Every structure is written in C-alpha cells, then in structure tokens.
Amino acid sequence: MKILLADDEKYDRETVKHILKDNFSEELEVYEAKNGREAIELSESIRPDMVIIDIKMPGIDGIQALKEISATLPNLYSIILTAYDYFDFAQEAVKINVKEYLLKPFTKEEIVEKVSAGIRSVKKEQNKRKSEIEDKEKIYTLLPVLENQLSDLIINDKLKGIDYGMYLRCLNMNFVSSYAMVISIKDKYAYTDIGRNEKDEIKIKIGEYIKEYINRKYKCIGNYVFYEELTYFIQIENENISDFKNLKIDLAFNLRREIKKRFNVSVRAGLGETFDSVEQIVESYRQATKCLVYNSDNVNIIYIDDVNDKLLKDQYTINVKENKSRNTNKIKMKLFEDVKNYIRENIEEELELEKVANNFGLSVYYFSRTFKEVTGVNFSDYVNKCRIDIAKELLLSGEMNVKEVCYKVGYNDPNYFSKVFKKYEGVSPVNFKISIDKQYIT
Incomplete structure (x- = not known):
C-alpha cells in the first residue's frame, strides 16, 4: 500500500x-x-x-x-x-x-x-472493489449464455410458461420497437472453396462483427453459433420515428456492404416487422425467415412487406392491368427512363437494387421484374453495362488514365474493373486506350 x-x-x-x-x-x-x-x-x-x-x-x-x-x-x-x-x-x-x-x-x-x-x-x-469486479466478471461470463438461451426461446417459440423477466433485466432489453433480422451467407466469393470448419469459423467472426456493429447504435441480442443462419433481435426504441422500414433497410444495406468489404463474403438479410414486446418478436422472427425463403439472386435485402402474400397478389393484379393498359405502360416506361437517368447520374456511387428501388418507392420484386421487362436485362447487368459505356466515353476523351476512369464509374478495384470491361468489350481497358491512342497518332 x-x-x-x-x-x-x-x-x-x-x-x-x-x-x-x-x-x-x-x-x-x-x-x-x-x-x-x-x-x-x-x-x-x-x-x-x-x-x-x-x-x-x-x-x-x-x-x-x-x-x-x-x-x-x-x-x-x-x-x-x-x-x-x-x-x-x-x-x-x-x-x-x-x-x-x-x-x-x-x-x-x-x-x-x-x-x-x-x-x-x-x-x-x-x-x-475486488468483489464488485468479480461479480461483474461473473455477469459478463453469464451474459452470452443468457443471450443464447433467450434467443433460442424466441427462435423455437417457447416463451410461454417461461419467466423471461430475469433475461430482460440482465440483458437490459425490453423489446420496445424491436424486430428480427435473419442473415444467410451466400455460397460465393471467399465462402465457396473452403471446408466446413473454415466456414463455421468465418460465420462466427461475421456473427460477432454484426453484433458489435449493431450495438454501436442499438441494443441487440444475437444467435449465430448453433444455427445455419445468423439471427439478431434488435431494439431501436430510441429512434424518434414512426416508420422504421427505411431505417432497417439502411442498416442491413450498410452491414452487407461492410461484410463484403471486410470478409469478401456476400450475405442476404430478411427483415421482420417492428413490435413492442418479447412475445411479439417471435412473429417478427417468422417473418424474417420467410423473407429468406424467397429466392432471387438479385434481391439481397428483403423486407416482409415485399413478400406478404396479399401484397404479392395485389401486385400481380396491378401488373396484369398494366399489361392491358397502353397508358399505364407509358407511365411505366417513363418511370424506368427516370431510373436509367438516375443510374447514369449516380454512376460513381454503390448502386444496389434495394437502394434504387427504395429511392423510387417501389417494391424490390416489382422493381426487379419490371426493370428486366423494360430494359431486357437484369439490374446488375444494366448497371455494369452503363458503367462500361461511360468508361469508354471517358477513355475516348483522353482526359483520364485507366485507374482514374475505374473510380469515376464506381468501381473500387481496378482489377475487377478490367475484368468486367473485357467481358463486355472483348479487350482490357488498357488495350482499349492504347488502340485509341494509336488511332489518334495515325
């Protein structure tokens, strides 16, 4: 002393x-x-x-x-x-x-x-003080166990008859303005050619990263060790808004982008509705898992509104009527001309289908289906083709080098840019520029 x-x-x-x-x-x-x-x-x-x-x-x-x-x-x-x-x-x-x-x-x-x-x-x-630290250590050791137990009870719908008040107090959760997010890892990029054990290790690392990312702003509990999907129950009651949809989509979009950047892994996210109690969060979980059942390579962030059976039926009725109506077709064509202009004007940004659809107030499914109907190609192919067309224009002007053009049209990796350019044009951007320079000298 x-x-x-x-x-x-x-x-x-x-x-x-x-x-x-x-x-x-x-x-x-x-x-x-x-x-x-x-x-x-x-x-x-x-x-x-x-x-x-x-x-x-x-x-x-x-x-x-x-x-x-x-x-x-x-x-x-x-x-x-x-x-x-x-x-x-x-x-x-x-x-x-x-x-x-x-x-x-x-x-x-x-x-x-x-x-x-x-x-x-x-x-x-x-x-x-030593006793307090030891008590805190015991609690911190116990918290992950309580978190897994509570999330298991929600996932398996076994809350009835359980005194879960202790869980809520220890985890400091009340599930006011809360929803479920369920994430699946797509079998592509770094996740494709590795063994089961390596996949499990990456899944746990991604699971921990997602939880830490969400907890920077919101309270959440997660379960990503014993299930194939990564499940999170997120409490966002501190947000002073009435419609959480855009907030949830933005969070999932940002998470997907960061996971791709950090782990070179692609994910899909299903989002349930917002509820105000732990009993109701069970329904949000069901909705989130239902979202992931919907198969579409082009749609990676799925909100329950977009796959609700009634809405799909209503959307189908609307589409049938649109196909029969010339005037409505004109409106649809005009709308997607605006979409194409938006893509060109924002070509430097990260253009994901979900974000663009949301920008125009459209369901991702209606947007994806109608975009291909109007343009003849799917959304991602159209964006890539648009980027390459603008890249050619910039290379023809001679004002930028290949690397500068790469970043100008929205690619972060020059090697990937070269690969996409060659896919559409048959030559690399470097050779394309050389041929232009030779023509100019001649």
Missing part, C-alpha cells in the same frame, strides 16, 4: 516517516513531497492509496493540493496534518472528503492510530 507524506517542515516529515517505518514497514511504501506542487506531481506517477498532508505549505497549500489529487484518485484516504485548528479549514476538508486530521504537536500513538484506521479502510475498499 502506498502512502504519500507531504509537509514543508523537514523535521515533521522525518518524524512521521520514522514512525511509519517503525510501525508499518511490512504494509506501507512511504513517499515524500516537500510542498503542494510536488505532492500533485508525485501522486500522478505513484497513485497513492493514502496521503498525510500539511494544510499550511508555501505555494499550493494542502487543501488545494488535495482537491487536485482527489480529482483523479476519488478513493484516496486522506489525513490532514496542521497546527491550525480553524473552522474554515475543517469546512474545506469536509468538501474534499478528508477522513482524519492530526494537530501539531502530535504523538506517536496518534499517528499509529490514524494510519492503522486508514489501512483498514483502504483494505476494506479494495476488497469491496
């Missing part, structure tokens, strides 16, 4: 130090300061458990020094040492939580008594 002795009177300092070493050599390391400034500076480096400090010192006095030291050491056990038995000093001492005081001249017995009391108090505080 460290004790700091601060007194400008060398004789008093030596006397107290001698008493401390005679009586507490096994328990205390004694440090000295001859003024308030030294006491502050030394405290910052040694971080004492106790301090005996004289009130009346030149420069920074004992009270001011204690204020500074206590700001960073709130549990410091302090004893003031003074020949000034004044009421105003007593008032200041109370404000900074001074535990004891000694009046000069003091006796050996008084020093021993006060310091012994201090040692007992510090040890008690240390034991209390």
Whole structure:
C-alpha cells in the first residue's frame, strides 16, 4: 500500500516517516513531497492509496493540493496534518472528503492510530472493489449464455410458461420497437472453396462483427453459433420515428456492404416487422425467415412487406392491368427512363437494387421484374453495362488514365474493373486506350 507524506517542515516529515517505518514497514511504501506542487506531481506517477498532508505549505497549500489529487484518485484516504485548528479549514476538508486530521504537536500513538484506521479502510475498499469486479466478471461470463438461451426461446417459440423477466433485466432489453433480422451467407466469393470448419469459423467472426456493429447504435441480442443462419433481435426504441422500414433497410444495406468489404463474403438479410414486446418478436422472427425463403439472386435485402402474400397478389393484379393498359405502360416506361437517368447520374456511387428501388418507392420484386421487362436485362447487368459505356466515353476523351476512369464509374478495384470491361468489350481497358491512342497518332 502506498502512502504519500507531504509537509514543508523537514523535521515533521522525518518524524512521521520514522514512525511509519517503525510501525508499518511490512504494509506501507512511504513517499515524500516537500510542498503542494510536488505532492500533485508525485501522486500522478505513484497513485497513492493514502496521503498525510500539511494544510499550511508555501505555494499550493494542502487543501488545494488535495482537491487536485482527489480529482483523479476519488478513493484516496486522506489525513490532514496542521497546527491550525480553524473552522474554515475543517469546512474545506469536509468538501474534499478528508477522513482524519492530526494537530501539531502530535504523538506517536496518534499517528499509529490514524494510519492503522486508514489501512483498514483502504483494505476494506479494495476488497469491496475486488468483489464488485468479480461479480461483474461473473455477469459478463453469464451474459452470452443468457443471450443464447433467450434467443433460442424466441427462435423455437417457447416463451410461454417461461419467466423471461430475469433475461430482460440482465440483458437490459425490453423489446420496445424491436424486430428480427435473419442473415444467410451466400455460397460465393471467399465462402465457396473452403471446408466446413473454415466456414463455421468465418460465420462466427461475421456473427460477432454484426453484433458489435449493431450495438454501436442499438441494443441487440444475437444467435449465430448453433444455427445455419445468423439471427439478431434488435431494439431501436430510441429512434424518434414512426416508420422504421427505411431505417432497417439502411442498416442491413450498410452491414452487407461492410461484410463484403471486410470478409469478401456476400450475405442476404430478411427483415421482420417492428413490435413492442418479447412475445411479439417471435412473429417478427417468422417473418424474417420467410423473407429468406424467397429466392432471387438479385434481391439481397428483403423486407416482409415485399413478400406478404396479399401484397404479392395485389401486385400481380396491378401488373396484369398494366399489361392491358397502353397508358399505364407509358407511365411505366417513363418511370424506368427516370431510373436509367438516375443510374447514369449516380454512376460513381454503390448502386444496389434495394437502394434504387427504395429511392423510387417501389417494391424490390416489382422493381426487379419490371426493370428486366423494360430494359431486357437484369439490374446488375444494366448497371455494369452503363458503367462500361461511360468508361469508354471517358477513355475516348483522353482526359483520364485507366485507374482514374475505374473510380469515376464506381468501381473500387481496378482489377475487377478490367475484368468486367473485357467481358463486355472483348479487350482490357488498357488495350482499349492504347488502340485509341494509336488511332489518334495515325
């Protein structure tokens, strides 16, 4: 245990130090300061458990020094040492939580008594703190278990008859404005040619990353170890909005982008509706898993509204009527001309089907199906072709090199840009530029 002795009177300092070493050599390391400034500076480096400090010192006095030291050491056990038995000093001492005081001249017995009391108090505080840390460690060790248990109960619809209040209190969740997000990993990119064990390792890493990402802003519990899909129950009650759909889609979109960037893995996400209790979140989970059953290579973020049977039936009726109506067809053609213009104007951005459909207020399924009907190609092929056409224009102008053109048309990887360019044009962008330069020289 460290004790700091601060007194400008060398004789008093030596006397107290001698008493401390005679009586507490096994328990205390004694440090000295001859003024308030030294006491502050030394405290910052040694971080004492106790301090005996004289009130009346030149420069920074004992009270001011204690204020500074206590700001960073709130549990410091302090004893003031003074020949000034004044009421105003007593008032200041109370404000900074001074535990004891000694009046000069003091006796050996008084020093021993006060310091012994201090040692007992510090040890008690240390034991209390140790116990608190141990309790917290036990809780933190238990939390993942409780999280898995509660999410299992939701996933398997076994909440009835269970006293889940303890789970909610320990996990600090109330499931107000909450929903389920279920994520599946697509068998492509880095996830394709690896074994089962490696896939499990990547899945757990992705699962942990997603939970940490969501918890930056919202509360959530997750289950991604024992199931094929990665499941999260997300609580977003702190958002002051009535329609959570766009918020949920944006979160899933950002997660998908970050996972692709960080792990080179592609995922799909199903999103359930927002509910206000843990009992109702079971339905949100059902909806989210239902979303993932819908098979479409072009749709990676699926909200339950888009696959609701009634909405699909209504959408089908609308589409039949549209096919029979020339005027409606004109409206549809005009709408997708606007979509094509939007793609060209935002070619530098990351153009995902879900985001573009949402921008025009359309269901991803209606958008995907009608886009191909209008343009003759699917959305991703159209975007790539548009990027390459603009890239050719930029290369023809001669104002940019290949790398600059790559970034200008929305590709982050020059090698991938070259691969796509060659797929559509039969030559790499470098060779395309060389041929242009040769024609220009000729």
